Amino acid sequence: MTDERYSISQVARCFGMPVSTLRYYDDLGLLPAAERRGNVRYYGHEQLRRLALIQRLHHRGLVSLADTATLITEDPPADQPSGRQVLIASIETIRTRIHDLHLAQQLLEHLLTCPTADPVRECTHLRTELGEVVDHALAALRPPPPSRP
Template sequence: MRYLISEVARYFGTAVSALRYYDQIGLLRPAGRRGTVRTYGRDELLRLALIRLLHHDGMMSLADTAAAISGNPPGDQTAARLVIAESIRVVQRQVQQLREAEQVLEHLLTCPRNDPIRDCPVLRAQLEHTVDAAIDQPEDWS
Protein backbone atom coordinates (compact mmCIF):
# COMPACT_ATOMS: atom_id res chain seq x y z
CA MET A 1 0.00 0.00 0.00
CA ARG A 2 1.22 3.49 -0.83
CA TYR A 3 0.30 6.66 1.04
CA LEU A 4 0.26 10.20 -0.31
CA ILE A 5 2.57 12.74 1.28
CA SER A 6 -0.40 14.61 2.76
CA GLU A 7 -1.68 11.41 4.36
CA VAL A 8 1.72 10.60 5.83
CA ALA A 9 2.03 14.13 7.18
CA ARG A 10 -1.39 13.85 8.82
CA TYR A 11 -0.76 10.37 10.26
CA PHE A 12 2.55 11.40 11.80
CA GLY A 13 1.69 14.98 12.75
CA THR A 14 4.45 16.24 10.51
CA ALA A 15 4.33 19.13 8.07
CA VAL A 16 4.32 18.26 4.38
CA SER A 17 7.18 20.74 4.02
CA ALA A 18 9.22 18.70 6.53
CA LEU A 19 8.72 15.54 4.47
CA ARG A 20 9.78 17.44 1.33
CA TYR A 21 12.84 18.72 3.19
CA TYR A 22 13.73 15.19 4.34
CA ASP A 23 13.57 14.13 0.70
CA GLN A 24 15.69 17.10 -0.38
CA ILE A 25 18.47 16.25 2.08
CA GLY A 26 18.26 12.52 1.34
CA LEU A 27 16.99 11.54 4.76
CA LEU A 28 13.65 10.11 3.65
CA ARG A 29 13.09 9.36 -0.02
CA PRO A 30 9.56 8.61 -1.19
CA ALA A 31 8.86 5.15 -2.57
CA GLY A 32 7.52 6.73 -5.73
CA ARG A 33 5.21 9.33 -7.15
CA ARG A 34 1.64 9.52 -8.26
CA GLY A 35 1.98 12.24 -10.86
CA THR A 36 3.95 14.92 -9.03
CA VAL A 37 2.85 13.79 -5.56
CA ARG A 38 5.29 11.83 -3.42
CA THR A 39 4.08 8.46 -2.14
CA TYR A 40 5.42 6.36 0.70
CA GLY A 41 5.31 2.65 1.47
CA ARG A 42 5.70 0.74 4.70
CA ASP A 43 9.53 0.88 4.65
CA GLU A 44 9.45 4.66 4.32
CA LEU A 45 6.92 4.92 7.15
CA LEU A 46 9.20 2.84 9.35
CA ARG A 47 12.12 5.12 8.51
CA LEU A 48 9.98 8.17 9.30
CA ALA A 49 9.04 6.60 12.64
CA LEU A 50 12.78 6.19 13.34
CA ILE A 51 13.47 9.81 12.35
CA ARG A 52 10.70 10.98 14.67
CA LEU A 53 11.99 8.80 17.50
CA LEU A 54 15.52 10.13 17.22
CA HIS A 55 14.87 13.72 16.19
CA HIS A 56 11.38 14.84 17.12
CA ASP A 57 11.46 13.20 20.51
CA GLY A 58 14.51 15.31 21.30
CA MET A 59 17.20 12.71 21.35
CA MET A 60 19.24 14.02 18.42
CA SER A 61 19.56 17.01 16.14
CA LEU A 62 18.38 16.48 12.59
CA ALA A 63 21.99 16.46 11.38
CA ASP A 64 22.91 13.81 13.95
CA THR A 65 19.82 11.79 13.06
CA ALA A 66 20.86 11.88 9.41
CA ALA A 67 24.42 10.88 10.29
CA ALA A 68 23.21 8.01 12.45
CA ILE A 69 20.84 6.45 9.92
CA SER A 70 22.23 7.47 6.54
CA GLY A 71 25.34 6.90 4.54
CA ASN A 72 26.95 4.14 6.56
CA PRO A 73 28.22 1.17 4.62
CA PRO A 74 26.37 -1.99 5.65
CA GLY A 75 28.06 -3.57 8.64
CA ASP A 76 30.09 -0.43 9.52
CA GLN A 77 28.26 1.48 12.21
CA THR A 78 31.33 3.22 13.70
CA ALA A 79 30.26 6.73 12.67
CA ALA A 80 26.68 6.12 13.78
CA ARG A 81 27.82 4.83 17.16
CA LEU A 82 30.00 7.92 17.69
CA VAL A 83 27.01 10.17 16.94
CA ILE A 84 24.80 8.13 19.25
CA ALA A 85 27.41 8.24 22.04
CA GLU A 86 27.62 12.05 21.79
CA SER A 87 23.82 12.27 21.77
CA ILE A 88 23.77 10.24 24.99
CA ARG A 89 26.13 12.77 26.58
CA VAL A 90 23.87 15.64 25.45
CA VAL A 91 20.77 13.93 26.84
CA GLN A 92 22.56 13.23 30.14
CA ARG A 93 23.43 16.94 30.45
CA GLN A 94 19.81 17.86 29.72
CA VAL A 95 18.57 15.39 32.32
CA GLN A 96 20.96 16.87 34.90
CA GLN A 97 19.77 20.40 34.08
CA LEU A 98 16.15 19.29 34.44
CA ARG A 99 16.91 17.66 37.81
CA GLU A 100 18.49 20.90 39.00
CA ALA A 101 15.48 22.87 37.76
CA GLU A 102 13.18 20.47 39.58
CA GLN A 103 15.11 21.00 42.81
CA VAL A 104 14.83 24.78 42.52
CA LEU A 105 11.10 24.60 41.82
CA GLU A 106 10.51 22.16 44.67
CA HIS A 107 12.42 24.43 47.03
CA LEU A 108 10.40 27.46 45.94
CA LEU A 109 7.20 25.50 46.43
CA THR A 110 8.14 24.44 49.95
CA CYS A 111 10.11 27.51 51.06
CA PRO A 112 8.73 28.78 54.38
CA ARG A 113 9.10 32.43 53.30
CA ASN A 114 5.90 34.26 52.39
CA ASP A 115 7.46 35.49 49.13
CA PRO A 116 10.17 32.98 48.20
CA ILE A 117 11.00 34.67 44.89
CA ARG A 118 12.00 37.86 46.71
CA ASP A 119 12.85 36.70 50.24
CA CYS A 120 14.36 33.21 50.08
CA PRO A 121 18.00 33.22 51.23
CA VAL A 122 18.68 29.91 49.44
CA LEU A 123 17.46 31.32 46.12
CA ARG A 124 19.33 34.56 46.75
CA ALA A 125 22.58 32.67 47.33
CA GLN A 126 22.09 30.69 44.15
CA LEU A 127 21.42 33.88 42.17
CA GLU A 128 24.49 35.56 43.69
CA HIS A 129 26.59 32.56 42.66
CA THR A 130 25.17 32.70 39.11
CA VAL A 131 25.96 36.42 38.81
CA ASP A 132 29.48 35.99 40.21
CA ALA A 133 30.19 33.10 37.84
CA ALA A 134 28.94 35.14 34.88
CA ILE A 135 31.06 38.16 35.83
CA ASP A 136 34.16 36.04 36.42
CA GLN A 137 33.98 34.46 32.96
CA PRO A 138 36.77 35.71 30.69
CA GLU A 139 35.35 37.81 27.91
CA ASP A 140 35.21 36.24 24.48
CA TRP A 141 36.58 38.80 22.06
CA SER A 142 36.35 36.57 19.00
Template sequence: MIRKSDELLSIGEVSARTGVAVSAVRYYETLGLVPAVRTAGNMRKFPRHAIRRVTLIQLAVRFGIPLSEVGEVFASLPEGRTPNKKDWAKISTAWNQRLEDRKQAIARLQEELTGCIGCGCLSLQTCNLLNPGDELGLGGQGARRI
Protein backbone atom coordinates in the same frame (compact mmCIF):
# COMPACT_ATOMS: atom_id res chain seq x y z
CA MET B 1 2.83 -9.70 -8.21
CA ILE B 2 3.80 -6.66 -6.12
CA ARG B 3 4.85 -7.49 -2.58
CA LYS B 4 3.40 -5.31 0.17
CA SER B 5 6.93 -4.19 1.11
CA ASP B 6 7.45 -2.94 -2.48
CA GLU B 7 4.24 -0.92 -2.46
CA LEU B 8 4.66 2.84 -2.90
CA LEU B 9 2.61 5.26 -0.82
CA SER B 10 1.42 8.76 -1.62
CA ILE B 11 2.58 11.66 0.51
CA GLY B 12 -0.94 11.86 1.95
CA GLU B 13 -0.82 8.20 2.98
CA VAL B 14 2.54 8.70 4.71
CA SER B 15 1.15 11.78 6.44
CA ALA B 16 -1.99 9.96 7.59
CA ARG B 17 -0.08 6.90 8.82
CA THR B 18 2.48 8.94 10.79
CA GLY B 19 0.35 11.85 11.95
CA VAL B 20 2.88 14.26 10.45
CA ALA B 21 1.80 17.14 8.21
CA VAL B 22 2.27 16.71 4.47
CA SER B 23 4.54 19.76 4.49
CA ALA B 24 6.80 18.07 7.07
CA VAL B 25 7.03 14.88 5.00
CA ARG B 26 7.91 17.01 1.98
CA TYR B 27 10.55 18.87 4.04
CA TYR B 28 12.10 15.61 5.25
CA GLU B 29 12.27 14.45 1.66
CA THR B 30 14.05 17.65 0.55
CA LEU B 31 16.59 17.11 3.35
CA GLY B 32 17.20 13.59 2.08
CA LEU B 33 15.87 11.97 5.26
CA VAL B 34 13.00 10.18 3.53
CA PRO B 35 13.42 8.66 0.07
CA ALA B 36 10.82 9.31 -2.61
CA VAL B 37 10.42 8.51 -6.27
CA ARG B 38 8.54 10.51 -8.87
CA THR B 39 5.82 9.01 -11.01
CA ALA B 40 5.31 9.85 -14.68
CA GLY B 41 2.83 12.48 -13.48
CA ASN B 42 5.53 13.96 -11.17
CA MET B 43 3.79 12.78 -7.98
CA ARG B 44 5.92 11.85 -4.99
CA LYS B 45 5.67 8.21 -3.98
CA PHE B 46 7.32 6.81 -0.89
CA PRO B 47 8.42 3.27 -0.03
CA ARG B 48 6.60 1.74 2.95
CA HIS B 49 9.69 2.05 5.15
CA ALA B 50 9.32 5.84 4.91
CA ILE B 51 6.66 5.46 7.62
CA ARG B 52 9.30 4.14 10.02
CA ARG B 53 11.76 6.85 9.02
CA VAL B 54 9.24 9.65 9.59
CA THR B 55 8.29 8.13 12.95
CA LEU B 56 11.96 7.93 13.97
CA ILE B 57 12.51 11.52 12.86
CA GLN B 58 9.65 12.64 15.10
CA LEU B 59 11.07 10.69 18.05
CA ALA B 60 14.53 12.12 17.44
CA VAL B 61 13.17 15.66 17.36
CA ARG B 62 11.24 15.01 20.56
CA PHE B 63 14.49 13.85 22.24
CA GLY B 64 16.34 16.93 21.01
CA ILE B 65 18.37 15.22 18.29
CA PRO B 66 18.93 17.71 15.46
CA LEU B 67 17.83 16.77 11.95
CA SER B 68 21.46 17.00 10.83
CA GLU B 69 22.32 14.15 13.22
CA VAL B 70 19.30 12.18 12.01
CA GLY B 71 20.65 12.58 8.48
CA GLU B 72 24.09 11.32 9.53
CA VAL B 73 22.58 8.22 11.10
CA PHE B 74 20.17 7.60 8.22
CA ALA B 75 23.09 7.83 5.78
CA SER B 76 24.22 4.44 7.07
CA LEU B 77 20.94 2.83 5.99
CA PRO B 78 20.81 0.93 2.70
CA GLU B 79 19.34 2.78 -0.28
CA GLY B 80 18.37 -0.10 -2.52
CA ARG B 81 16.30 -2.07 -0.03
CA THR B 82 14.04 -1.77 2.97
CA PRO B 83 16.16 -1.53 6.13
CA ASN B 84 16.05 -4.68 8.23
CA LYS B 85 16.13 -5.24 11.98
CA LYS B 86 19.96 -5.22 12.02
CA ASP B 87 20.03 -1.86 10.22
CA TRP B 88 17.62 -0.30 12.73
CA ALA B 89 19.54 -1.83 15.66
CA LYS B 90 22.68 -0.02 14.46
CA ILE B 91 20.79 3.29 14.59
CA SER B 92 19.44 2.46 18.04
CA THR B 93 22.94 1.80 19.36
CA ALA B 94 24.24 5.11 18.01
CA TRP B 95 21.35 7.09 19.46
CA ASN B 96 21.50 5.34 22.82
CA GLN B 97 24.98 6.76 23.37
CA ARG B 98 23.91 10.24 22.30
CA LEU B 99 20.89 10.11 24.59
CA GLU B 100 23.03 8.84 27.49
CA ASP B 101 25.47 11.74 26.98
CA ARG B 102 22.58 14.22 26.98
CA LYS B 103 21.08 12.62 30.08
CA GLN B 104 24.37 13.04 31.96
CA ALA B 105 24.69 16.66 30.80
CA ILE B 106 21.16 17.39 32.00
CA ALA B 107 21.91 15.78 35.37
CA ARG B 108 25.02 17.96 35.78
CA LEU B 109 23.07 21.07 34.83
CA GLN B 110 20.33 20.14 37.28
CA GLU B 111 22.89 19.78 40.09
CA GLU B 112 24.46 23.13 39.24
CA LEU B 113 21.11 24.90 39.03
CA THR B 114 19.92 23.40 42.31
CA GLY B 115 23.07 24.71 43.97
CA CYS B 116 22.70 28.05 42.25
CA ILE B 117 19.04 28.53 43.15
CA GLY B 118 19.68 27.46 46.73
CA CYS B 119 22.79 29.63 47.05
CA GLY B 120 21.05 32.98 47.25
CA CYS B 121 24.25 34.92 46.53
CA LEU B 122 22.59 37.07 43.86
CA SER B 123 26.06 38.22 42.90
CA LEU B 124 28.15 37.46 39.83
CA GLN B 125 31.23 38.13 41.96
CA THR B 126 30.65 35.09 44.13
CA CYS B 127 28.61 32.90 41.76
CA ASN B 128 30.25 29.48 41.49
CA LEU B 129 28.21 28.59 38.40
CA LEU B 130 28.68 31.61 36.13
CA ASN B 131 31.88 33.05 37.61
CA PRO B 132 33.76 30.42 39.59
CA GLY B 133 36.48 31.94 41.77
CA ASP B 134 35.52 35.42 40.48
CA GLU B 135 37.65 34.82 37.38
CA LEU B 136 35.88 37.64 35.57
CA GLY B 137 36.76 40.09 38.34
CA LEU B 138 40.45 39.57 37.64
CA GLY B 139 40.00 41.45 34.35
CA GLY B 140 38.82 44.63 36.04
CA GLN B 141 35.47 46.29 36.44
CA GLY B 142 32.65 46.31 33.92
CA ALA B 143 31.00 43.79 31.68
CA ARG B 144 33.39 41.06 30.56
CA ARG B 145 31.11 38.82 28.48
CA ILE B 146 29.64 41.39 26.16
Protein backbone atom coordinates in the same frame (compact mmCIF):
# COMPACT_ATOMS: atom_id res chain seq x y z
CA MET C 1 4.36 -7.19 2.64
CA THR C 2 2.05 -4.76 0.95
CA ASP C 3 2.83 -2.47 -1.97
CA GLU C 4 0.26 0.05 -0.84
CA ARG C 5 1.30 3.69 -1.22
CA TYR C 6 0.19 6.66 0.86
CA SER C 7 0.15 10.27 -0.30
CA ILE C 8 2.30 12.85 1.43
CA SER C 9 -0.79 14.46 2.96
CA GLN C 10 -2.02 11.11 4.32
CA VAL C 11 1.40 10.39 5.83
CA ALA C 12 1.64 13.87 7.33
CA ARG C 13 -1.79 13.51 8.93
CA CYS C 14 -1.12 9.99 10.25
CA PHE C 15 2.28 10.93 11.70
CA GLY C 16 1.14 14.28 13.08
CA MET C 17 3.48 16.51 11.14
CA PRO C 18 3.30 19.17 8.47
CA VAL C 19 3.66 18.21 4.83
CA SER C 20 6.52 20.73 4.64
CA THR C 21 8.54 18.59 7.08
CA LEU C 22 8.19 15.54 4.84
CA ARG C 23 9.27 17.62 1.84
CA TYR C 24 12.23 18.91 3.83
CA TYR C 25 13.25 15.36 4.78
CA ASP C 26 13.02 14.40 1.10
CA ASP C 27 15.14 17.40 0.07
CA LEU C 28 17.78 16.37 2.64
CA GLY C 29 17.74 12.80 1.36
CA LEU C 30 16.53 11.48 4.72
CA LEU C 31 13.19 10.25 3.44
CA PRO C 32 12.89 10.01 -0.32
CA ALA C 33 9.42 9.23 -1.54
CA ALA C 34 8.84 5.75 -2.96
CA GLU C 35 7.33 7.33 -6.06
CA ARG C 36 5.84 10.51 -7.45
CA ARG C 37 2.71 10.97 -9.46
CA GLY C 38 2.78 14.47 -10.85
CA ASN C 39 3.73 16.72 -7.95
CA VAL C 40 2.49 14.33 -5.25
CA ARG C 41 4.92 12.19 -3.30
CA TYR C 42 3.86 8.70 -2.23
CA TYR C 43 5.34 6.55 0.50
CA GLY C 44 5.32 2.81 1.10
CA HIS C 45 5.79 0.82 4.29
CA GLU C 46 9.58 0.94 4.04
CA GLN C 47 9.52 4.74 3.99
CA LEU C 48 6.99 4.82 6.82
CA ARG C 49 9.26 2.69 9.00
CA ARG C 50 12.13 5.05 8.19
CA LEU C 51 9.93 8.02 9.13
CA ALA C 52 9.02 6.32 12.42
CA LEU C 53 12.74 5.90 13.11
CA ILE C 54 13.43 9.57 12.30
CA GLN C 55 10.65 10.57 14.67
CA ARG C 56 11.96 8.32 17.43
CA LEU C 57 15.47 9.68 17.11
CA HIS C 58 14.95 13.32 16.23
CA HIS C 59 11.49 14.39 17.31
CA ARG C 60 11.90 12.99 20.78
CA GLY C 61 15.02 15.09 21.12
CA LEU C 62 17.41 12.17 21.31
CA VAL C 63 19.68 13.30 18.49
CA SER C 64 19.93 16.27 16.14
CA LEU C 65 18.64 16.05 12.59
CA ALA C 66 22.22 15.95 11.28
CA ASP C 67 23.05 13.09 13.64
CA THR C 68 19.84 11.33 12.65
CA ALA C 69 21.02 11.53 9.06
CA THR C 70 24.37 10.01 10.07
CA LEU C 71 22.63 7.16 11.87
CA ILE C 72 20.23 6.23 9.07
CA THR C 73 22.37 6.91 6.01
CA GLU C 74 23.62 3.68 4.51
CA ASP C 75 26.95 5.02 3.25
CA PRO C 76 27.88 8.07 5.33
CA PRO C 77 30.82 10.17 4.13
CA ALA C 78 34.19 9.29 5.65
CA ASP C 79 34.48 12.73 7.25
CA GLN C 80 31.31 12.15 9.30
CA PRO C 81 31.41 10.61 12.78
CA SER C 82 30.44 6.96 12.96
CA GLY C 83 27.01 5.91 14.14
CA ARG C 84 28.48 4.67 17.41
CA GLN C 85 30.25 7.99 17.98
CA VAL C 86 26.94 9.78 17.43
CA LEU C 87 25.19 7.47 19.88
CA ILE C 88 27.89 7.94 22.55
CA ALA C 89 27.75 11.74 22.19
CA SER C 90 23.94 11.67 22.28
CA ILE C 91 23.92 9.62 25.45
CA GLU C 92 26.27 12.12 27.10
CA THR C 93 24.03 15.01 26.01
CA ILE C 94 21.01 13.24 27.47
CA ARG C 95 22.87 12.59 30.74
CA THR C 96 23.69 16.29 30.98
CA ARG C 97 20.06 17.23 30.26
CA ILE C 98 18.84 14.79 32.92
CA HIS C 99 21.28 16.28 35.44
CA ASP C 100 20.17 19.83 34.57
CA LEU C 101 16.51 18.84 34.82
CA HIS C 102 17.16 17.22 38.20
CA LEU C 103 18.72 20.46 39.46
CA ALA C 104 15.77 22.43 38.08
CA GLN C 105 13.36 20.08 39.84
CA GLN C 106 15.23 20.50 43.12
CA LEU C 107 15.06 24.29 42.82
CA LEU C 108 11.33 24.28 42.04
CA GLU C 109 10.62 21.88 44.91
CA HIS C 110 12.63 24.11 47.25
CA LEU C 111 10.71 27.19 46.12
CA LEU C 112 7.46 25.33 46.61
CA THR C 113 8.36 24.61 50.24
CA CYS C 114 10.11 27.93 50.98
CA PRO C 115 8.34 29.60 53.91
CA THR C 116 8.52 33.12 52.44
CA ALA C 117 5.39 34.75 51.04
CA ASP C 118 6.94 35.21 47.58
CA PRO C 119 9.65 32.55 47.21
CA VAL C 120 10.81 33.61 43.75
CA ARG C 121 11.59 37.12 45.00
CA GLU C 122 12.28 36.56 48.70
CA CYS C 123 13.93 33.15 49.11
CA THR C 124 17.33 33.58 50.76
CA HIS C 125 18.65 30.36 49.22
CA LEU C 126 17.67 31.46 45.71
CA ARG C 127 19.03 34.98 46.21
CA THR C 128 22.38 33.56 47.36
CA GLU C 129 22.50 31.18 44.38
CA LEU C 130 21.67 33.98 41.94
CA GLY C 131 24.32 36.21 43.50
CA GLU C 132 26.91 33.49 42.90
CA VAL C 133 25.82 33.16 39.28
CA VAL C 134 26.13 36.91 38.75
CA ASP C 135 29.53 37.04 40.45
CA HIS C 136 30.78 34.20 38.27
CA ALA C 137 29.47 35.87 35.10
CA LEU C 138 31.05 39.23 36.01
CA ALA C 139 34.38 37.60 36.81
CA ALA C 140 34.96 37.31 33.08
CA LEU C 141 34.93 41.12 32.85
CA ARG C 142 37.57 41.65 35.53
CA PRO C 143 41.15 41.97 34.36
CA PRO C 144 43.50 39.22 35.50
CA PRO C 145 45.72 40.06 38.47
CA PRO C 146 49.11 41.46 37.54
CA SER C 147 51.82 38.87 37.31
CA ARG C 148 54.73 39.06 39.73
CA PRO C 149 58.28 39.21 38.44
